[in-house]
Amino acid sequence: MIYEGQLTDQNQGKFAIVVSRFNSAITERLLSGALASMKMVGVPKEQVDVCWVPGALEIPLMTQKLARSQKYTGIVTLGAVIKGDTDHYDLVINGVAQGVARVSLDEACPIVFGILTTDTLEQAQQRAGGKAGNKGGEVALSLLELCSLYQKI
Structure with missing residues (x-):
């Protein structure tokens, strides 16, 4: 087995976090x-x-x-898309999900998807430090795990 859950020395490398200002109370x-x-x-x-x-x-x-700057070991993406009464939600979340996935594959850079997609503001609040934990913290740890595995392979 290549990876058993431990992180490599994270004092190596540089990381970026891309954050959306929209819904800033959540992001x-x-x-x-x-x-x-x-x-x-x-x-x-x-x-x-x-x-x-x-x-x-x-x-x-x-x-x-x-990613193209090649300065970063990995990148975290953070945002919050909250469903409203229009189809705009579907357009936004599909665009950002496909875009982030494409960048990760095209640039061969570890990137994690931390964009909340919720029906209500309350659901977003619960996932950003409420009862459901903080998904920002979870995806950051996922990035470090992914970078560790990526470096080992």
Whole structure:
């Protein structure tokens, strides 16, 4: 077995977090969770660059730019798309999901998807530090695990 759950020394490498400003009451909490999780496992804050973008649809483009710079070991994407009364939700979430997946494959860079997709604001709040935990922290740890595996292979 190549990977058994342990992280490599995270004092190596640089990481980026791309965060949507739209729904900032949620995304700021996701970012706090991500940064706290990275700190908890020994990633110094100097090794994490945070890049704010206007909305979720801008996340793939900025993620691609960061990946192409080859300065980052891995990238976390964070956002919150909350369903409204229109079809806009479906367009946004499909676009950002496909975009982030494409960037990860095209650029061969470990990237994790931390975009909340919820029906209500309350559901988003629960996933950003409420009863359901903080998905920002969870995806940050997933990125570190993915980077560890990626480096071993």
